[in-house]
Amino acid sequence: MKILYFDIAAMMILAVIMISLIFRKMLSGRANRFYAVLLIHIIITTIVDFWAESYGVWIPATESNMQPRLVGCYLYFFLRNLTTPLYHLFICAVTDTWHILKKSKSLKAMLIIPYAIICMTLFSNLFTHRVFYFDENLVYHRGAILYVLYAASFFYLICGVIYLIRYKKMLTSDKFVALMLMYPLNVLAIIIQLFWSQFLVEMFMTSLTMLLVALVIQRPEQIINPVLGVRSYISYTMDMKQAFSIQKPVRIIFAKLVNYEALSSILEYDNCMQLLRSIASDLALSYKAANLPMDLYYVENGLFALVTENEQSQQVQDIAKNISEKMTAEKQIKHLQVEPESCVCIIRCPQDIDNYETLLTFGNTFHTYLPHGKIVNDMAEEKDRRMFQLRGEIDSIISDAVANQRFMMYYQPIYSTKEKRFLSAEALIRLKDEKYGFISPELFITAAEKNGMILQIGDFVLDEVCGFLARCEKDGLPMEYIELNLSMNQCMQANLKEKVLYYMNKYDLRPDQINLEITETAANKEQDIVAENIRELSKEGINFSLDDYGTGYSNLSRIMELPFHIIKLDKSLADRVNDSRIKVLIKNTIQMLQEIGMEIVVEGVETEETLQQFLEMGCDYIQGFYYSKPLPEQEFVKYVWENEG
Numbered sequence: 019m020k021i022l023y024f025d026i027a028a029m030m031i032l033a034v035i036m037i038s039l040i041f042r043k044m045l046s047g048r049a050n051r052f053y054a055v056l057l058i059h060i061i062i063t064t065i066v067d068f069w070a071e072s073y074g075v076w077i078p079a080t081e082s083n084m085q086p087r088l089v090g091c092y093l094y095f096f097l098r099n100l101t102t103p104l105y106h107l108f109i110c111a112v113t114d115t116w117h118i119l120k121k122s123k124s125l126k127a128m129l130i131i132p133y134a135i136i137c138m139t140l141f142s143n144l145f146t147h148r149v150f151y152f153d154e155n156l157v158y159h160r161g162a163i164l165y166v167l168y169a170a171s172f173f174y175l176i177c178g179v180i181y182l183i184r185y186k187k188m189l190t191s192d193k194f195v196a197l198m199l200m201y202p203l204n205v206l207a208i209i210i211q212l213f214w215s216q217f218l219v220e221m222f223m224t225s226l227t228m229l230l231v232a233l234v235i236q237r238p239e240q241i242i243n244p245v246l247g248v249r250s251y252i253s254y255t256m257d258m259k260q261a262f263s264i265q266k267p268v269r270i271i272f273a274k275l276v277n278y279e280a281l282s283s284i285l286e287y288d289n290c291m292q293l294l295r296s297i298a299s300d301l302a303l304s305y306k307a308a309n310l311p312m313d314l315y316y317v318e319n320g321l322f323a324l325v326t327e328n329e330q331s332q333q334v335q336d337i338a339k340n341i342s343e344k345m346t347a348e349k350q351i352k353h354l355q356v357e358p359e360s361c362v363c364i365i366r367c368p369q370d371i372d373n374y375e376t377l378l379t380f381g382n383t384f385h386t387y388l389p390h391g392k393i394v395n396d397m398a399e400e401k402d403r404r405m406f407q408l409r410g411e412i413d414s415i416i417s418d419a420v421a422n423q424r425f426m427m428y429y430q431p432i433y434s435t436k437e438k439r440f441l442s443a444e445a446l447i448r449l450k451d452e453k454y455g456f457i458s459p460e461l462f463i464t465a466a467e468k469n470g471m472i473l474q475i476g477d478f479v480l481d482e483v484c485g486f487l488a489r490c491e492k493d494g495l496p497m498e499y500i501e502l503n504l505s506m507n508q509c510m511q512a513n514l515k516e517k518v519l520y521y522m523n524k525y526d527l528r529p530d531q532i533n534l535e536i537t538e539t540a541a542n543k544e545q546d547i548v549a550e551n552i553r554e555l556s557k558e559g560i561n562f563s564l565d566d567y568g569t570g571y572s573n574l575s576r577i578m579e580l581p582f583h584i585i586k587l588d589k590s591l592a593d594r595v596n597d598s599r600i601k602v603l604i605k606n607t608i609q610m611l612q613e614i615g616m617e618i619v620v621e622g623v624e625t626e627e628t629l630q631q632f633l634e635m636g637c638d639y640i641q642g643f644y645y646s647k648p649l650p651e652q653e654f655v656k657y658v659w660e661n662e663g
């Protein structure tokens with residue numbers, strides 16, 4: 019006699035999964051919807067199985083109820099054989115390969131034809147009774163043609179396994195295993211039921227595998243940002259990686275809350291989240307109103323990304339415009355009136371960005387160089403596209419320049435107000451690329467700091483500048499010292515001292531010929547190694563300058579502890595010296611610093627007027643375009659000689 023308890027257990031498990039799905043609000047998104055469809059399908063199939071198999075167990079099997087019993091059997095076969103193709107659609111959704119299925123006729127055929135054969139075989143049974151039949155005692159028997167159904171299922175199984183392996187890279191290993199297990203477990207159930215037909219374990223096993231999938235794959239905490247209710251950072255990274263690896267074309271609207279940091283420092287956490295929630299719901303409304311399916315992600319730090327597979331650029335542009343307006347609208351968060359500032363742009367992948375890493379960098383940085391308040395569309399403007407392409411290619415440009423020694427050193431003369439001549443200079447690196455021309459050091463130095471190549475660049479600078487100093491010495495050029503810039507990463511190198519001494523000895527230089535510039539930000543970092551490097555090198559007789567003074571928020575007491583010899587006032591101060599209040603500030607700063615034994619360089623002096631102001635204030639050195647731009651070595655030497663008289 020058939021054991022029906024397996025089906026009852028299966029129904030219970032499936033009901034629990036269904037309830038949890040509803041409670042966890044997991045019905046949006048393609049993969050979730052397919053899972054729900056699959057689940058409902060399996061629940062119905064289990065009920066039908068239970069119904070068809072109850073005859074002869076709990077319901078007496080008689081001639082009079084043969085009709086409903088037959089209907090149950092046919093229904094079961096039709097439904098049961100549909101499970102695997104539906105499961106395949108679910109796999110397509112999870113692996114995000116839906117567009118591949120949509121385009122491929124052969125994949126569609128592989129999905130439909132076996133099921134069509136199954137249906138025809140089942141219809142034929144109405145006349146031939148060779149798939150299954152009931153004998154005169156109303157006992158169920160398998161017919162020879164039933165094995166056509168098994169063959170079709172086997173075909174589905176092979177295709178499914180191959181498909182999963184083909185798109186394995188789209189899944190983490192736990193997800194891959196969970197999806198794959200469906201096949202062996204169900205084959206096992208079929209074998210058990212084939213040989214011991216009283217054990218109705220097929221639906222039970224299917225419900226267990228659905229449970230496994232629910233636990234491993236349908237995890238809302240990974241997909242949804244619990245505070246904002248939109249897709250999370252993790253889901254953004256997973257989905258974008260997937261999109262690139264299968265080259266799925268997508269359009270992304272990036273919407274960045276530009277003043278996020280400022281706002282989050284004013285608003286408390288809850289209020290800040292309220293602001294982000296209200297922006298998120300505005301964004302969701304924008305694309306829903308336009309009736310365009312989009313996935314909305316909160317990436318991080320005030321950045322939202324809206325992703326669509328839709329190619330209709332006009333519609334996407336309209337949404338972006340709408341978003342830009344809504345984002346900048348004033349908002350009332352509790353008692354505070356908040357004025358968000360936004361930067362919105364549209365990117366096509368893979369046309370504008372063809373890899374995941376660049377996309378991440380772009381998302382983090384575009385607001386620093388794209389205009390705010392205006393929508394930058396598809397990088398349509400030449401200028402934007404070049405700048406953007408350059409940023410995308412910068413890593414390879416740098417490594418190419420390192421490998422082929424394509425950096426050059428320029429020197430900007432520094433005027434000594436006491437000696438009334440040029441006795442020092444700042445060494446500034448230059449990179450000329452074949453495609454982009456001169457690339458701003460701010461851009462490539464920042465990139466090199468991130469990708470680690472700054473250390474090799476730093477070595478090049480040391481070598482070049484020390485070599486140049488040796489040549490100055492040989493030719494008798496009056497260069498007391500040259501200032502060279504050290505980046506944060508260089509300051510944190512354990513062997514910085516050895517490196518500097520190595521190049522100094524290589525060219526037989528005195529330590530006082532080298533002056534190392536460190537920015538305020540680097541000096542401010544609470545890193546013991548930075549302070550230690552500065553002190554150690556200082557003991558060797560090398561001088562230090564504090565660069566860009568006045569741009570950061572200096573921890574004055576910390577900076578004064580370090581043995582700086584020169585303070586370089588940033589250009590932004592020179593630019594504002596005509597403001598009487600700023601002038602008082604600069605004047606007193608100079609006086610104060612000189613009193614504690616520092617010398618002052620002012621950077622970025624461009625006009626006679628500015629020069630006069632700083633001369634009056636008793637500044638020790640002047641650097642700026644007023645005298646000269648940074649020059650290549652030979653021109654610099656010529657310039658210094660000419661000014662020597």
Ligand code: C2E
Nearest residue numbers: 446447459460463479503504505622623624641642643644
């Ligand atoms: P910085 O060290 O503050 O260098 C001064 C910058 O101001 C230079 O820009 C210089 O060309 C520019 N400048 C000087 N006088 C004037 C002026 O009168 N008007 C204007 N508008 N600009 C003036 P540059 O060469 O583009 O370098 C930018 C930054 O890149 C530097 O700022 C420095 O932080 C970094 N950098 C440059 N060379 C190196 C290097 O060899 N190593 C490292 N680590 N960083 C470097």
Ligand code: MG
Nearest residue numbers: 444503535565
């Ligand atoms: Mg500098």
Ligand code: MG
Nearest residue numbers: 565566586621
């Ligand atoms: Mg500077």
